[in-house]
Amino acid sequence: MGYMLEIQNIHKTFNPGTINEKVALNGVNLNLNPGDFVTIIGGNGAGKSTTLNAIAGVWSVDEGKIIIDGVDITKLSEHKRAVHLGRVFQDPMTGTAATMSIEENMAIAARRGERRGLGWGITKKERESYKEALKELDLGLEDRLSSKVGLLSGGQRQAITLLMASLKKPKLLLLDEHTAALDPKTAAKVLAISDKIIKEHQLTAMMVTHNMKDAIMHGNRLVMMHEGRIIYDVSGEEKRKLQVSDLLAKFEEVSGGEFANDRMMLA
Amino acid sequence: MATYFASLDPMSLARALPGSVAQGVIWGIMALGVYITFRILDFADLTVDGSLATGGAVAVMLIRGGMNPALALIFAFLAGMAAGFVTGVLHTFFGIPGILASILTQIGLYSVNLGIMGKSNQAINVMQYDLVASLRYVTGENSTIFFFGLIAGALVLIGIIYWFFGTELGAAIRATGCNPQMARAQGINTGFNKVLALMISNGLVGLCGGIYAQYQGAADVNMGRGAIVIGLAAVIISEVIFGKFCAGRKMAFAFTLGAVFIGAIIYYIVIALVLWLKMPSDYMKLFSAVVVACFLAVPYMKGKYSKKRRTA
Ligand SMILES: Nc1ncnc2c1ncn2[C@@H]1O[C@H](COP(=O)(O)OP(=O)(O)OP(=O)(O)O)[C@@H](O)[C@H]1O
Ligand SMILES: [Mg+2]
Numbered sequence: 001m002g003y004m005l006e007i008q009n010i011h012k013t014f015n016p017g018t019i020n021e022k023v024a025l026n027g028v029n030l031n032l033n034p035g036d037f038v039t040i041i042g043g044n045g046a047g048k049s050t051t052l053n054a055i056a057g058v059w060s061v062d063e064g065k066i067i068i069d070g071v072d073i074t075k076l077s078e079h080k081r082a083v084h085l086g087r088v089f090q091d092p093m094t095g096t097a098a099t100m101s102i103e104e105n106m107a108i109a110a111r112r113g114e115r116r117g118l119g120w121g122i123t124k125k126e127r128e129s130y131k132e133a134l135k136e137l138d139l140g141l142e143d144r145l146s147s148k149v150g151l152l153s154g155g156q157r158q159a160i161t162l163l164m165a166s167l168k169k170p171k172l173l174l175l176d177e178h179t180a181a182l183d184p185k186t187a188a189k190v191l192a193i194s195d196k197i198i199k200e201h202q203l204t205a206m207m208v209t210h211n212m213k214d215a216i217m218h219g220n221r222l223v224m225m226h227e228g229r230i231i232y233d234v235s236g237e238e239k240r241k242l243q244v245s246d247l248l249a250k251f252e253e254v255s256g257g258e259f260a261n262d263r264m265m266l267a
Numbered sequence: 268m269a270t271y272f273a274s275l276d277p278m279s280l281a282r283a284l285p286g287s288v289a290q291g292v293i294w295g296i297m298a299l300g301v302y303i304t305f306r307i308l309d310f311a312d313l314t315v316d317g318s319l320a321t322g323g324a325v326a327v328m329l330i331r332g333g334m335n336p337a338l339a340l341i342f343a344f345l346a347g348m349a350a351g352f353v354t355g356v357l358h359t360f361f362g363i364p365g366i367l368a369s370i371l372t373q374i375g376l377y378s379v380n381l382g383i384m385g386k387s388n389q390a391i392n393v394m395q396y397d398l399v400a401s402l403r404y405v406t407g408e409n410s411t412i413f414f415f416g417l418i419a420g421a422l423v424l425i426g427i428i429y430w431f432f433g434t435e436l437g438a439a440i441r442a443t444g445c446n447p448q449m450a451r452a453q454g455i456n457t458g459f460n461k462v463l464a465l466m467i468s469n470g471l472v473g474l475c476g477g478i479y480a481q482y483q484g485a486a487d488v489n490m491g492r493g494a495i496v497i498g499l500a501a502v503i504i505s506e507v508i509f510g511k512f513c514a515g516r517k518m519a520f521a522f523t524l525g526a527v528f529i530g531a532i533i534y535y536i537v538i539a540l541v542l543w544l545k546m547p548s549d550y551m552k553l554f555s556a557v558v559v560a561c562f563l564a565v566p567y568m569k570g571k572y573s574k575k576r577r578t579a
Contacts, residue, residue, distance in 0.1 A: 056452070082454035095452070097445040100438070107435075108442055112454040116435035164453075 002070055004204040005032040005172055010054055010064030012228075024050040025061070026228035032172075032221075036235075037198055037205045039215040041247065042225035043255060048208045049090075051225070052174045055206075057081045069171050083113025086165025086203070088158060088178040088194075095161030098150030102141060102160060105149055106130045109164030133163055137193060155186035159193055166197045173198065173205040180210065191218070212244045226254045275543065283539040285405050285414075291532030292417045293400065293478050294497055298505075298531045299428060299524060300347075300471035301498030307432070308444040308464045313369040315498060317376030318350035318469040319491030322476025324383040327486035330391050336398045340477045347473020348466040350376060355462030380488045390485040400482040421528050424471075429521040431467075440464045496555050497534060503562040505530030 012025040024047050032038060040048050054061050057078040066074045073081045089095050096105050107122035107130075127145060134142040137159050141152075149157060158178055165173055175194060179187035195218060198205050209215050215222055221235035222242065232250055234242060297319060304312040322343035329339040350372055357368035381387060393401040404413035431437045442450040443460040450457050472494070480486040509526035513519050534555075542548055 077456075078451045079454050079456045082452055085452075087452045089448075094446070094448055097442045097449055099445045100441060104438060104441075108438055108450075108453050108455070111435060114454075116439045116455070118431075118434045118436060121433050121435050121438040 003031045003067070004034045004036070004069055005030070005055070006065070006067040007031070007051075007055070008065040008067070010051075010061045010066065012050055012054060012059075012061050024228055025054065028054075028064075028225075028228070028230055030223065030230060030233075032204055032206075034204055035202055036221055037203075037207070037219035038221040038223060038235075039219045040206060040208045040223050040225060041210070041212060041215045043251070046225040047228040048225050049176055050228075052087075052176050052206065052208065055172070056085060056087060056174060084171040086170035086173040088161045088165055088173075088175045090177040090180050092154035092157040092161070092181055095164070096149045096157050099148060101146045102134070102149055102152075103127055103130055103145040105160065106133075106164055106167060110167045112168045133167075134160075137163065153186075155182050155190055158182065158190045162190070162193055162197055166201050166203070169201055169203070171204065173203045175205065175207040177208050177210065179214075194218075212247050216242050216244065216247070224250060224254075271545075274545070280539065280543045283543065284536065285410065286402070287535040287539045288532055289400070289405050289414070289417060289482070291501075291535040292421055292528060293475060293482055294494075294535070295421060295501060295528035295531035296424060296478065297472045297475035297494060298498045298501035298527045299424065300468040300475070301495065302502050302524070302527050303428075303464055303468040303471070305499065305502060306444075307441055308461060308468075310365050310444070310461070310465070311369070312351075312354065312465060312468060313366060313495055314350050314354045314372045314376075314465070314469055315369075315472050315495045316491040316493065317373035317380070318347045318472045319476040319479075319494045320380045320486065320488055321346045321350055321376055321383070322473030323480030323486035323490050324380045324389070324476075324488075325473070326477030327389050327391050327480050328383055330396055330398075330481075331389065336396055336481060340399065340474055343477025344470045344474045347476070348470040350473070351465035351467070351469030352462060354469070355465040358465075359458035359461050377488060384486060384488070387488045388485055391481065393481075393484060398481040400478050401484065402482060425521055425524045425528075428524055429518070432520065436463075493552055493555065496552075496559055497531070499563075500534050500555055500559050501527055501531035503530070503559060504533050507562060507565075508533070 007028055007030040010025055010028050011023075014020070014022045014024055024045075026047075028047070028051055040051070042048050053059070055066055057073070057076060057080075061074065064074070065072060068081075068084045071084075073084065087095070097108070100108075103122055103126075107126060110126065131142050131145060134145070139156055139159055141156060141160070149160065152160070162178075178194070179190050182190060191214065194207070197203070205219070207219065216239070220239065221233070222239050223230050223234075224232035224247070231254055297315065301312070301315060304310045325346040326336070326339040326343040329342055330336050334342075353375075354369045354372040357363045357371060358365050361368075363371070391398065393403050400413070400417070404410060407413070432441060439450065439455045440460045440463065442453065442455055443457045444464070447457045450460070476486075476491065480490065505523070505526035509522070509529065513522040513526055516522065538551065541551070541554065
């Protein structure tokens, strides 16, 4: 079986040739097997979000290749590669359309990568299945299908965005600090929902987090980024045995004591 | 003062009202177009001032050339769509900021419209052609049929737009306007959808121009000047008065679209009132601009004020 994701030596420099020039990715390589769930940690500006954005095609990379399930998507525009990807963002506002209802948001997500024609935007049958899916979230949303998403809390919106990402099974799920804007209790709940959805649909997933404990507890693989590169990559038994102190030591080793003023959390 | 009030004739106001309603319904079509760009797409599209005259010019020249006046409206619609296409491509493909792209199209259209008509003004006489709308119909013996036709036409347009924005494609346009980042993440080509929405919007504006030119018996290169302000006024009046009424009910969007027509009618009634009060008509545009500016500012000021109170 081939890799689900192959990242080959990608580079990205922002604002090249100006005083704001910033090398954000400096030769990232990563291969994910189908079903891999990798957590990504690293300090501020390490390039975690940039890596996920490169995969999603927010802009094109300067160098390197991105291959999903054998298909080279390096040159595809953002909306074209969306068919392969489920995405949940840090800001709960980003993943949903606030002025549209819960069911309309879900219907849009259910058609990801399909041609959108003049058929009615949502069918009765779909509505029923959305209701079922929302019931599973256990957030009381199943009776609010026609409520505007803008009226919901951040946690509810993230949960819906997760659901939307999985309605049409993605080849890769990208989670960029998707619980960082939530209070601890809600964050834990959304994280549990993420785990459940990933397991249920056997998704390949990448999750950026600042919480080392979460990074250790979730997924089967962990990578640490620093200055636009992956500097540490563990999986399997080795990852299971990992302690927060190991990660701290690793982090201090590469960054030389910068740690104190970083927002990486030990919780 | 007493002589001023004595000089106001209530009957003359009453006589002016049917014309205001007719004008309101006709310009309401343009206001629908403005609603699509300004509210659904979140795009301040100034193409309108040009595409309205384009619709009028195309309709009038075709009618003068012997085309059926109703059929000519289809071409007015298509001409408006072409204008919207230009703005859309300037914005999405060439990366020109939205307002600037639409101003460029608007300015360019001035010459195009002159070219279409060959001069700045072309008349069509209602005695000579079987026009779909005319000032004469407002007071004529068939005025009931005329108004019935106008309202039926408006309802059909509301129905079509309601249906369209309920389809998969329409939903994609709404998502594009509401949250382009989300839209792209869901595989929606936001550039394409922006162009499409601008085309539909300006199609409606062109259609309005075609009908209004027939209504006033002429097309004029300046007939669209300030149209965007009238459209915005209609949209905003409708939201202020009917926003609460429309929200949350079944088919809320259809009611919202209907309210836009009523907003346009109210705008023209207010204008009639202002003229009736013998206020100088030279100040009409200033008056419209001030009204729109105030209504646009209200939600912002409200938000600022309540935020201050919360943090205090
Ligand atoms: N669109 C952009 N334009 C310019 N610079 C950018 C852009 N996106 C990211 N950068 C820069 O690239 C570097 C890497 O940013 P990135 O967002 O990937 O960091 P991160 O690892 O996600 O950090 P954080 O933990 O703060 O989210 C940073 O220096 C950032 O300022
Ligand atoms: Mg980040």
